[in-house]
Amino acid sequence: xxxxxxxxxxxxxxxxxxxxxxxxxxxxxxxxxxxxxxxxxxxxxxxxxxxxxxxxxxxxxxxxxxxxxxxxxxxxxxxxxxxxxxxxxxxxxxxxxxxxxxxxxxxxxxxxxxxxxxxxxxxxxxxxxxxxxxxxxxxxxxxxxxxxxxxxxxxxxxxxxxxxxxxxxxxxxxxxxxxxxxxxxxxxxxxxxxxxxxxxxxxxxxxxxxxxx
Numbered sequence: 001x002x003x004x005x006x007x008x009x010x011x012x013x014x015x016x017x018x019x020x021x022x023x024x025x026x027x028x029x030x031x032x033x034x035x036x037x038x039x040x041x042x043x044x045x046x047x048x049x050x051x052x053x054x055x056x057x058x059x060x061x062x063x064x065x066x067x068x069x070x071x072x073x074x075x076x077x078x079x080x081x082x083x084x085x086x087x088x089x090x091x092x093x094x095x096x097x098x099x100x101x102x103x104x105x106x107x108x109x110x111x112x113x114x115x116x117x118x119x120x121x122x123x124x125x126x127x128x129x130x131x132x133x134x135x136x137x138x139x140x141x142x143x144x145x146x147x148x149x150x151x152x153x154x155x156x157x158x159x160x161x162x163x164x165x166x167x168x169x170x171x172x173x174x175x176x177x178x179x180x181x182x183x184x185x186x187x188x189x190x191x192x193x194x195x196x197x198x199x200x201x202x203x204x205x206x207x208x209x210x211x212x213x
Contacts, residue, residue, distance in 0.1 A: 019155075019162060021111060021129075021193035022083055022100075031184060032191050034058070036165075036198060038179040048202075050195055059192065061199050072203065073102060074196055083110065083196050087203070094204045098196055111193075113200045116141070123151055123205075127197065142197060146205045149181040153194060162189045165198065 020027050035051045048061035059082065062073040070087035081102040088095040095114040099105065109130040116124040127140035137157065144151030149167035154160060164184045183198065185191040 018188040019190055019193070021190045022196070023190070023192070026190045026192040027188050028185075028191075030187050032189075034183040034185065034191060034195070036181050036183055036195070038181075038202065048195075048199060059195060072199055074192065074199065082192050085196060085200055085203075096200045096203070098200075111139070113197060115204065123201065125197070125201065125204075140197075142201065146201050149179070151201065153197070162186050163191075163194045 018024070018027055033053050035053075035055075037049045037051070039047045039049070048059075049057055050059040051057055057077045059077065060075050060079070062075060070089065072085045074082045074085070076082055084099050084102050084104065086097050086099070086104055088097060095112060097112050098110050100108040100110055111130060112128045112135075113125055114128075116126050123142065123144050123146045125142040126135075126138035127142070128135050129139045132139055139156055140162070141154045141157060142151055143154065144165070149165060151165045152161055153163035153165075155162055163186060165181055167179075167181045183191075183194060185194050
């Protein structure tokens with residue numbers, strides 16, 4: 001029997017305010033503080049490493065050198081894929097689709113991320129659940145400045161903040177060619193979801209630099 005082509009079930013948004021986009025295992029009932037370290041170049045470890053407050057590695061992103069330009073994979077500390085991010089070719093808004101695991105099947109689509117406007121000076125992204133095919137209103141929005149590593153994640157078009165990102169200056173990381181920033185994820189918000197958006201933010205702005213946008 002042919003596999004169903006329907007999209008993945010809508011992410012969990014319970015009456016208690018839990019936002020489980022990738023999975024409830026990535027939601028905590030307290031504020032989660034993450035450190036994201038972006039390496040200049042790494043062939044083995046991935047060019048993003050996500051750590052907790054104690055320095056323990058939670059997630060890594062498969063290095064761009066080892067993957068196709070339009071595909072990134074967010075893995076757990078053991079290297080198992082959590083989500084895969086794939087750029088939609090010839091997209092004016094730099095659209096990225098995010099799938100469960102290492103899939104690219106429509107039935108495993110979790111959410112889509114795209115620039116809010118084709119031309120914009122500041123960082124602004126719209127995020128849509130897979131079930132939100134009309135895309136009349138975004139489910140989440142990101143605003144700020146990627147250049148300054150200062151971005152705020154909002155629930156839809158509201159002022160409700162779900163996560164914050166800010167740059168962390170550490171001399172040793174600067175000397176080692178590493179870019180480090182802190183991410184504060186609010187209680188009951190899926191931190192794997194937030195990290196995936198950060199990776200896409202980096203890709204979109206890297207493309208802008210490479211193509212002189």
